[in-house]
Amino acid sequence: MIEIDLHGIWQLIRADTGEITAAKVPGDNYSALYAAGKIEDPYYGTNEEAVQWIREVDWIFRREFEVPGTVLSHTSVVLTCESFDTITGITINGCPVGRTENMFRRYIFDVKGVLKAGTNTIEIRFFSVPGFARERSASFGRPFPSTKNSKVPHINFVRKIQCHAGWDWGICLLVSGIYGECSIRATSAGRIDYVTTVQHHEPGHCRIAVTVEAYSPVRIKKVPLEIILGGARIEREVSLGAGITNVREEFHIRDPILWWPHGEGAQHLYGLTVSLGGQRVGKRIGLRKLELIREADGTGRSMMARINGRNIFCKGANWIPVDAMPGRITENRYEYLLGCAAAAHMNTLRVWGGGQYESDIFYRLCDEKGILVWQDFMFACMPYPATGEFLADVGEEAVHQVKRLKDHPSILLWCGNNEVLESFQWYEETKRNTKFYQDQLLKLNKVLEKAVAVFDPDGIFWPGSPSNGPEHPLDPPQDQTTGDIHFWNVWHGGEPFESYAEAKPRFCSEFGFQSFPSIDCVKSFAPEDQRDILSPVLTFHQRSPRGNDIIRETFDIYFKPPRTFERALWLSQVQQAVAVKTAVESFRSLRPHCMGALYWQLNDIWPVSSWSSLEYNGKWKLLHYMARRFFAPVVPVFAARHIPDAGELLILSDCPFPVSMSLTVSLYDFSGKCLHEETHDITIEGPGTESVTDLDARLLPDKPENIFLVLTLTGGEKTIENTFMFRPFKDCSIRKAAVDFSVVEEKEAIVVDLSTDVPAFFVSLDAEGIPGVFGDNCFTLLPGRGKRIAFHPAGKTNAGILGKALRVEHLGTD
Numbered sequence: 001m002i003e004i005d006l007h008g009i010w011q012l013i014r015a016d017t018g019e020i021t022a023a024k025v026p027g028d029n030y031s032a033l034y035a036a037g038k039i040e041d042p043y044y045g046t047n048e049e050a051v052q053w054i055r056e057v058d059w060i061f062r063r064e065f066e067v068p069g070t071v072l073s074h075t076s077v078v079l080t081c082e083s084f085d086t087i088t089g090i091t092i093n094g095c096p097v098g099r100t101e102n103m104f105r106r107y108i109f110d111v112k113g114v115l116k117a118g119t120n121t122i123e124i125r126f127f128s129v130p131g132f133a134r135e136r137s138a139s140f141g142r143p144f145p146s147t148k149n150s151k152v153p154h155i156n157f158v159r160k161i162q163c164h165a166g167w168d169w170g171i172c173l174l175v176s177g178i179y180g181e182c183s184i185r186a187t188s189a190g191r192i193d194y195v196t197t198v199q200h201h202e203p204g205h206c207r208i209a210v211t212v213e214a215y216s217p218v219r220i221k222k223v224p225l226e227i228i229l230g231g232a233r234i235e236r237e238v239s240l241g242a243g244i245t246n247v248r249e250e251f252h253i254r255d256p257i258l259w260w261p262h263g264e265g266a267q268h269l270y271g272l273t274v275s276l277g278g279q280r281v282g283k284r285i286g287l288r289k290l291e292l293i294r295e296a297d298g299t300g301r302s303m304m305a306r307i308n309g310r311n312i313f314c315k316g317a318n319w320i321p322v323d324a325m326p327g328r329i330t331e332n333r334y335e336y337l338l339g340c341a342a343a344a345h346m347n348t349l350r351v352w353g354g355g356q357y358e359s360d361i362f363y364r365l366c367d368e369k370g371i372l373v374w375q376d377f378m379f380a381c382m383p384y385p386a387t388g389e390f391l392a393d394v395g396e397e398a399v400h401q402v403k404r405l406k407d408h409p410s411i412l413l414w415c416g417n418n419e420v421l422e423s424f425q426w427y428e429e430t431k432r433n434t435k436f437y438q439d440q441l442l443k444l445n446k447v448l449e450k451a452v453a454v455f456d457p458d459g460i461f462w463p464g465s466p467s468n469g470p471e472h473p474l475d476p477p478q479d480q481t482t483g484d485i486h487f488w489n490v491w492h493g494g495e496p497f498e499s500y501a502e503a504k505p506r507f508c509s510e511f512g513f514q515s516f517p518s519i520d521c522v523k524s525f526a527p528e529d530q531r532d533i534l535s536p537v538l539t540f541h542q543r544s545p546r547g548n549d550i551i552r553e554t555f556d557i558y559f560k561p562p563r564t565f566e567r568a569l570w571l572s573q574v575q576q577a578v579a580v581k582t583a584v585e586s587f588r589s590l591r592p593h594c595m596g597a598l599y600w601q602l603n604d605i606w607p608v609s610s611w612s613s614l615e616y617n618g619k620w621k622l623l624h625y626m627a628r629r630f631f632a633p634v635v636p637v638f639a640a641r642h643i644p645d646a647g648e649l650l651i652l653s654d655c656p657f658p659v660s661m662s663l664t665v666s667l668y669d670f671s672g673k674c675l676h677e678e679t680h681d682i683t684i685e686g687p688g689t690e691s692v693t694d695l696d697a698r699l700l701p702d703k704p705e706n707i708f709l710v711l712t713l714t715g716g717e718k719t720i721e722n723t724f725m726f727r728p729f730k731d732c733s734i735r736k737a738a739v740d741f742s743v744v745e746e747k748e749a750i751v752v753d754l755s756t757d758v759p760a761f762f763v764s765l766d767a768e769g770i771p772g773v774f775g776d777n778c779f780t781l782l783p784g785r786g787k788r789i790a791f792h793p794a795g796k797t798n799a800g801i802l803g804k805a806l807r808v809e810h811l812g813t814d
């Protein structure tokens with residue numbers, strides 16, 4: 001096999017003017033134009049509007065490449081086009097070689113007849129998407145609604161990342177570009193298109209069937225094949241027919257070392273290498289038995305992942321694409337974001353259906369970090385046209401993605417779409433003619449389900465998110481007795497945080513609350529005169545209808561109004577953290593009725609006000625710090641029964657093994673005086689919710705606004721604290737606190753020493769302008785019990801610099 005990689009620097013040509021710009025591949029046209037100084041940063045201010053003309057124009061990527069004469073002597077010479085975004089016509093030396101219309105497919109075109117020895121020219125014309133979408137929709141023959149999140153209509157007719165057209169947290173940049181493999185490959189010995197495995201587990205033993213899918217244009221009698229798995233090797237000669245040949249071999253591993261999700265055990269991976277006629281393909285697989293348990297029970301049906309026989313509570317968040325300009329995405333950013341997810345004890349991410357099947361590095365890192373992937377197929381929030389042509393295209397897409405991804409031990413399930421069924425209640429057309437659109441959805445799902453059934457026979461197909469399950473694919477979702485739900489009564493539905501405790505989902509795959517980004521992030525997109533939450537630029541960087549109003553109205557319910565812009569940014573993050581914490585503590589306490597809590601959303605695609613816990617620039621919002629505590633394996637919580645009088649003290653555990661700890665229950669008044677303290681020694685045998693004791697209502701004074709509760713759990717890996725108040729924060733007698741801090745340089749780290757005169761709440765450290773992560777943040781500080789918090793800078797810094805930049809906020813500054 002000879003391979004010519006076509007990644008590198010190409011010419012980007014604006015088709016209507018012929019203007020040329022250098023462009024990096026993998027990359028996109030917006031990133032190239034920005035890098036060349038031809039457009040302003042689309043993320044700054046309101047620049048998005050000024051760069052919309054780009055989507056109306058065709059763009060050509062062109063480059064020259066050298067072809068050695070030996071290439072042409074091979075029987076098969078192909079061009080591989082992976083993740084071409086989106087509608088393209090490709091020529092080599094002026095001869096058409098193929099078209100792409102789906103960025104989620106991998107196209108392989110025969111180019112033997114058009115190449116010549118020496119210098120060749122490839123041109124890829126990326127056609128303007130809005131016109132294509134319009135035409136496709138018109139040819140459908142009846143009105144077909146598309147999401148209002150999108151600034152470009154009919155995006156459901158284009159197999160492109162749907163949120164490129166804008167979303168309720170996303171900028172609209174209809175980028176064109178190449179993000180995956182783009183290469184010429186020549187061989188006379190067949191080529192490997194896919195290597196897939198199927199595992200069969202028995203006690204102490206795992207049988208692994210390896211399938212090598214090989215292609216050859218002609219019949220070949222003898223090709224050497226070698227497969228190595230772990231320490232075992234199979235070597236033989238195989239014959240290939242003209243077209244596709246599947247070669248199967250079997251391995252037996254005794255006492256396999258199993259792969260476990262994060263928090264449950266280690267992530268052992270076995271190396272698998274296949275060599276066929278000089279081509280070599282390598283991957284790493286994890287051995288694990290996967291089940292989705294949906295047993296009938298007293299309330300309905302369970303919705304629970306079981307890995308290697310162990311029930312797993314899925315804790316995590318929803319994942320959207322890393323950047324609206326794909327040219328800005330690097331491996332480091334994946335490593336960083338997934339590292340942050342694991343640091344917050346997440347064991348599951350949902351790759352949301354309005355984005356993309358992620359790049360290889362994403363799944364590799366999820367395998368390594370033990371993060372399960374709920375993998376949506378890429379359909380979201382609107383109906384999709386089930387024409388023969390569309391379904392054939394999507395069928396190719398699904399088969400490719402299933403074969404490509406199925407061997408990652410992190411893949412938990414394949415889900416048909418995001419909120420497509422639900423969206424039928426949102427549009428006039430779908431409401432009027434629901435049956436027609438339901439039929440379209442059933443046809444689409446049949447294609448997806450078949451791809452999973454055939455190519456990932458042990459894989460799990462879930463009809464959509466949310467869904468009541470495959471038994472009831474058209475039932476209105478959001479049933480709390482079965483399936484997964486998206487709980488948006490809080491935020492979109494305008495209900496108070498307390499509603500989270502009333503929800504009883506089996507698996508909550510979406511819920512969330514927005515915040516503003518930090519001042520660092522705001523500075524990256526808003527000029528100084530726009531640093532106000534009502535300013536045009538801040539409003540522009542908010543895409544949820546009424547988003548900023550909801551944030552401000554919620555301040556009034558729980559907090560005192562913030563006095564400054566910076567304070568409002570900070571308070572919005574406290575508020576978001578409290579909302580999501582309330583939800584997660586409640587959902588976790590329902591275990592085993594509820595076995596999943598994935599908040600919306602982990603990351604941001606551009607700098608914006610949103611539901612994310614990580615800002616576009618990677619900075620941890622207070623929610624992410626809070627998540628590291630509320631997703632911890634063992635957490636003490638107060639579950640109010642009759643708000644605000646009494647409740648139960650619970651320990652929530654996901655620990656697969658017994659843990660012995662002690663829980664200290666302390667009631668304080670707001671001067672810091674301890675009114676009552678008791679300690680319980682507890683052993684928790686396994687995962688579940690343990691009721692420690694009731695908080696005796698008699699301990700509460702007549703005026704619950706005068707006290708607060710601190711739960712301290714010690715004995716595990718770390719001490720976990722959790723604070724509760726019995727009235728909305730604004731009505732509690734929180735005092736003005738003088739929080740003192742100093743920054744010291746220790747051998748290993750820079751640390752911040754904090755102390756206070758009276759209790760201080762949601763004490764938050766912000767190293768303005770210095771990227772890095774604190775050891776803890778957004779916590780309660782009690783007098784006489786100072787805290788020492790480490791700072792882990794992303795780059796080089798020192799105590800002096802941090803000391804100058806550090807800002808400390810907390811509730812009691814009024």
Ligand code: BMA
Pocket residue numbers: 167168169354380381418419486510600
């Ligand atoms: C959901 C998602 C997204 C959306 C988010 C916030 O339900 O599936 O479509 O961005 O809520 O509104």
